[in-house]
Amino acid sequence: MAKKRTLSPETISAQAAHQTDALTGGVIPAIHPSSTFVRDKNYQLINSRHGYGRDENPGFAIAERVLAQLEGAPAALLFSSGMAAATTVLQTLKPGDHIVAPRVMYWGLRNWLIKFCDQWGLGLDLFDPTKPDAIASSVRKGQTKLVWIESPCNPSWDVIDIAAASKIAHHAGARLVVDSTVSTPVLTQPVKHGADLVLHSATKYLNGHCDIVAGALVTAKEDAFWENVCALRVDAGAILGSFEAWLLQRGMRTLFLRVRKASESALTLAEHFDGHARLEAVIYPGLPSHPGFEIAKRQMDGGFGGMLCLQVKGGAKGALNVAKRCKVFIRATSLGGVESLIEHRYTIEGEGSPVPRDWLRLSIGIESVDDLIADLEQALE
Numbered sequence: 001m002a003k004k005r006t007l008s009p010e011t012i013s014a015q016a017a018h019q020t021d022a023l024t025g026g027v028i029p030a031i032h033p034s035s036t037f038v039r040d041k042n043y044q045l046i047n048s049r050h051g052y053g054r055d056e057n058p059g060f061a062i063a064e065r066v067l068a069q070l071e072g073a074p075a076a077l078l079f080s081s082g083m084a085a086a087t088t089v090l091q092t093l094k095p096g097d098h099i100v101a102p103r104v105m106y107w108g109l110r111n112w113l114i115k116f117c118d119q120w121g122l123g124l125d126l127f128d129p130t131k132p133d134a135i136a137s138s139v140r141k142g143q144t145k146l147v148w149i150e151s152p153c154n155p156s157w158d159v160i161d162i163a164a165a166s167k168i169a170h171h172a173g174a175r176l177v178v179d180s181t182v183s184t185p186v187l188t189q190p191v192k193h194g195a196d197l198v199l200h201s202a203t204k205y206l207n208g209h210c211d212i213v214a215g216a217l218v219t220a221k222e223d224a225f226w227e228n229v230c231a232l233r234v235d236a237g238a239i240l241g242s243f244e245a246w247l248l249q250r251g252m253r254t255l256f257l258r259v260r261k262a263s264e265s266a267l268t269l270a271e272h273f274d275g276h277a278r279l280e281a282v283i284y285p286g287l288p289s290h291p292g293f294e295i296a297k298r299q300m301d302g303g304f305g306g307m308l309c310l311q312v313k314g315g316a317k318g319a320l321n322v323a324k325r326c327k328v329f330i331r332a333t334s335l336g337g338v339e340s341l342i343e344h345r346y347t348i349e350g351e352g353s354p355v356p357r358d359w360l361r362l363s364i365g366i367e368s369v370d371d372l373i374a375d376l377e378q379a380l381e
């Protein structure tokens with residue numbers, strides 16, 4: 001008897017897990033914009049799963065099934081943004097609970113966490129992601145409910161050992177949440193390393209075309225905690241639009257091609273500019289000089305991601321001058337699209353930002369890497 005082959009994630013991604021349109025036979029699934037659903041003469045819903053647009057949408061389920069399979073997890077949930085996904089997890093906490101998170105992480109979430117924890121009576125410890133013992137010394141057994149990590153951390157690209165963080169979190173009785181926006185399931189499947197929840201800003205690589213704002217959570221277990229998260233999305237209403245969910249299922253079909261190309265080009269570019277006379281440093285987890293290199297080699301599979309920073313000689317002015325002279329790289333915030341972006345992160349984050357003023361953050365797209373290198377070469381002249 002033939003052994004049942006499991007499909008590779010690339011196949012699942014390209015075919016949206018073989019989900020087609022049952023009603024028409026369309027190869028591509030339909031969009032369901034309806035905000036409300038019909039009841040029959042006996043006042044029964046025609047389809048018992050669907051009553052009102054905030055509860056469920058057939059289109060969400062399509063993208064959620066693909067993402068869950070790519071992460072090797074039982075379930076995923078879409079949200080109206082990465083921040084909505086993150087803040088939904090935090091809404092499960094009670095006053096007195098404690099959270100541990102890295103000092104360098106997505107700045108919007110770090111700023112929100114600091115405010116939210118103060119307002120809602122939650123304890124918060126921000127640890128140094130470059131110090132391997134920092135998580136263990138920050139958790140409080142019984143009180144810490146969430147250990148929140150990002151890997152690689154945006155924008156220092158510090159790599160956190162997910163398996164080690166998971167052991168520490170579980171020993172303390174906490175859940176481990178991994179923001180895997182930068183790694184994507186192509187390079188790391190955090191659930192396999194012991195994560196309880198995985199967060200994505202689907203605005204970035206998952207969609208990959210800079211044309212939607214969306215978020216997602218993936219769970220290792222469909223337990224009571226997860227049910228609470230599902231209920232919070234419905235009750236608090238942080239749902240995605242039906243068109244955005246449809247664009248996301250389309251974007252994910254090319255995820256593997258996009259992420260692999262971006263990773264390959266980012267490594268070529270990082271190696272090319274490492275040691276350049278106009279740069280202090282190239283910050284990329286794929287360079288042996290990066291403190292996260294050894295963990296990245298173990299934890300990231302098939303590449304080191306498409307994100308890096310250049311530390312430019314001449315301070316903020318030197319960095320801004322390089323950004324000014326770029327003709328191929330587009331000056332804009334965000335990441336994970338098919339077009340390469342360059343940004344002066346300190347300007348975006350402003351006063352109090354831990355990001356050095358002489359850093360430029362690059363999100364590498366899928367263009368010819370020769371064009372990207374030539375653009376930076378002329379900008380650095």
Ligand SMILES: *Cc1c(COP(=O)(O)O)cnc(C)c1O
Nearest residue numbers: 081082083106154181201203214
């Ligand atoms: C962008 C981003 C977020 C926030 O996601 P939104 O979709 O903008 O709400 C969270 N984490 C990381 C790492 C991000 O890059």
